[in-house]
Amino acid sequence: MDFTYDSSLVSNELRLLQPVAVNNHVLRYKIRRVQRASTPPYTAISYTWGNEDASEVIYLNNRPFHVRPNLWSCLYYMAHAARNATWNYLWVDAICIDQANVAERNSQVRLMDQTYRDAVCVSVWLGLITLPKETMSYLPTQIPPKTIESDGFDWTESIADLSNRPYWSRVWVIQEFLLGRNVELYCSDNRINWLDFQSILSREAGIEQFYDPNGDVPQGDRTSPLAALPLAMGRHVNKHPEILQPLCDLLIDHHRSKCKDPRDRVFGLLGLIPPDERELLSRFFPDYSITEDHVLIITLAHLTQFPVLSRMLRSGVNITPDSEELFLGLGVRPKSQRRRLLRRAEKLDYLARDSPRQMLQFLALNDQMEEYEGGDTDEQQEIGEIERRRPSNKMRLTVSVVGMSALFVVWLIAKKTKMWR
Incomplete structure (x- = not known):
C-alpha cells in the first residue's frame, strides 16, 4: 500500500x-x-x-x-x-x-x-x-x-x-x-x-x-x-x-522566470515583499481555489490602488498599471486581455473593508455578467472589428463577377469600335 x-x-x-x-x-x-x-x-x-x-x-x-x-x-x-x-x-x-x-x-x-x-x-x-x-554514447539513451x-x-x-x-x-x-x-x-x-x-x-x-x-x-x-x-x-x-522589495519591482525584475501554475507568478514572490504590502495581499493570497483570472484581477487592483506604484520610476520611466514590463511579469501578453483585466480591476474596491469572501463573490458576479452579456470582451470586439473590415466570401464573389463583367463589356465595345473603323 x-x-x-x-x-x-x-x-x-x-x-x-x-x-x-x-x-x-x-x-x-x-x-x-x-x-x-x-x-x-x-x-x-x-x-x-x-x-x-x-x-x-x-x-x-x-x-x-x-x-x-x-x-x-x-x-x-x-x-x-x-x-x-x-x-x-x-x-x-x-x-x-x-x-x-x-x-x-x-x-x-x-x-x-x-x-x-x-x-x-x-x-x-x-x-x-x-x-x-x-561517455554518454555508451549509456542507454532510453534510460537516463x-x-x-x-x-x-x-x-x-x-x-x-x-x-x-x-x-x-x-x-x-x-x-x-x-x-x-x-x-x-x-x-x-x-x-x-x-x-x-x-x-x-x-x-x-x-x-x-x-x-x-x-x-x-x-x-x-x-x-x-x-x-x-x-x-x-x-x-x-x-x-x-x-x-524586501515592492511586488511591482519583483514582477518586473523576474519577468523571465517560469512556473507551472501561473498563479505562482504572484504567490511565489509574497515572501519577498514588505510587511505592509504583504498584509493587504495576504487577505487573498495564497489560495489555490482562486482562479488564475481572479488572481490577476486582484493583483492589478492591488498595483493600481496601493500607493507604491504611483511613485515607481525605473530608468527614468514611470511605471503605470498598463506598463509592458508589469504585464510580462504577470505572464499576460495579449493587449486585449490586459485591457479587460484592467477594466475588471478598476471595478474592484481593493482597499475597502469588505471581506475577501465578499470581494470574491463580486468577482464571480462580474464573471456571470460578462457571460450573460455574451462574453463581450475586448478580444471578441477586436475579432469582430477585423471581421467587419474583412469582406465576406459572398461579397468577394460578387466583386469578382462584377469586375469580370465590366471587363467583358469593355472588350465588346473595343471590338465593335474596331469593326466600325
Whole structure:
C-alpha cells in the first residue's frame, strides 16, 4: 500500500524527512510532524520540479511514495550528505506538503518564506554532473542515469553549464535562494557554498563580487548568457536579509522566470515583499481555489490602488498599471486581455473593508455578467472589428463577377469600335 498522509497540518506544524538507509539505490526516509517553534536542525531543499512523470519510488515510513526523477536523484545525494552535515532532517515541498490537500497547501505556502528562513541552510540541487559526450554514447539513451559519481569535478570549469541550468529560471527558487541564512549548492556528490559559487560566477562574468549594497545588482556585459547572475548576485553579505522589495519591482525584475501554475507568478514572490504590502495581499493570497483570472484581477487592483506604484520610476520611466514590463511579469501578453483585466480591476474596491469572501463573490458576479452579456470582451470586439473590415466570401464573389463583367463589356465595345473603323 502506498504512503498516505495521516491528517492535515496546521499552520504551526511542519513535516520533516529523516534519511534512514540508502541500500542498492533504494531510498528509505522517515517522515514526522514537528512544531515550527521546536524543529530539529533541517535543510530546506530548493530544486526544479521538472515536467516528467512521478516514475521513481522512495519509501516513507516503509511505504512507497512516487517522485519525479530529478527529486529522486536529489534525495539520494542528500541522504549521503546528511552523514556529515549540521542538519539531520530535510524539508521538501513536494513531499512535506500534501499537494492534494488544497487547505494544507494554502496554509503551508503562506508560511513558505518562514520555512526557508528557519532552516539551518538551504540546499540548492542543480542536478547531475554533465558527462563528456564520448561517455554518454555508451549509456542507454532510453534510460537516463539517476546517479553519476564525479571524478575530478571542477566548479570553475563547469560554471557556464551550471549557471544556465533550468533551476535559475523558476519563480519559486527566487525566495528560496534569497531568504536562506546560508546556501549550499549541490551537483551530484559535489557541494559548494554560495559565496564561493558567487565568486566563480562573478569572475566568469567579469564583474565585482562585492558591489555597493545600495546600488544595482551587477549583471555583466557578456555576450554569452549566464542565467544565474541576477539571482546569485542578488545575495549580498552586507544586505541579507534586508532584501524586501515592492511586488511591482519583483514582477518586473523576474519577468523571465517560469512556473507551472501561473498563479505562482504572484504567490511565489509574497515572501519577498514588505510587511505592509504583504498584509493587504495576504487577505487573498495564497489560495489555490482562486482562479488564475481572479488572481490577476486582484493583483492589478492591488498595483493600481496601493500607493507604491504611483511613485515607481525605473530608468527614468514611470511605471503605470498598463506598463509592458508589469504585464510580462504577470505572464499576460495579449493587449486585449490586459485591457479587460484592467477594466475588471478598476471595478474592484481593493482597499475597502469588505471581506475577501465578499470581494470574491463580486468577482464571480462580474464573471456571470460578462457571460450573460455574451462574453463581450475586448478580444471578441477586436475579432469582430477585423471581421467587419474583412469582406465576406459572398461579397468577394460578387466583386469578382462584377469586375469580370465590366471587363467583358469593355472588350465588346473595343471590338465593335474596331469593326466600325
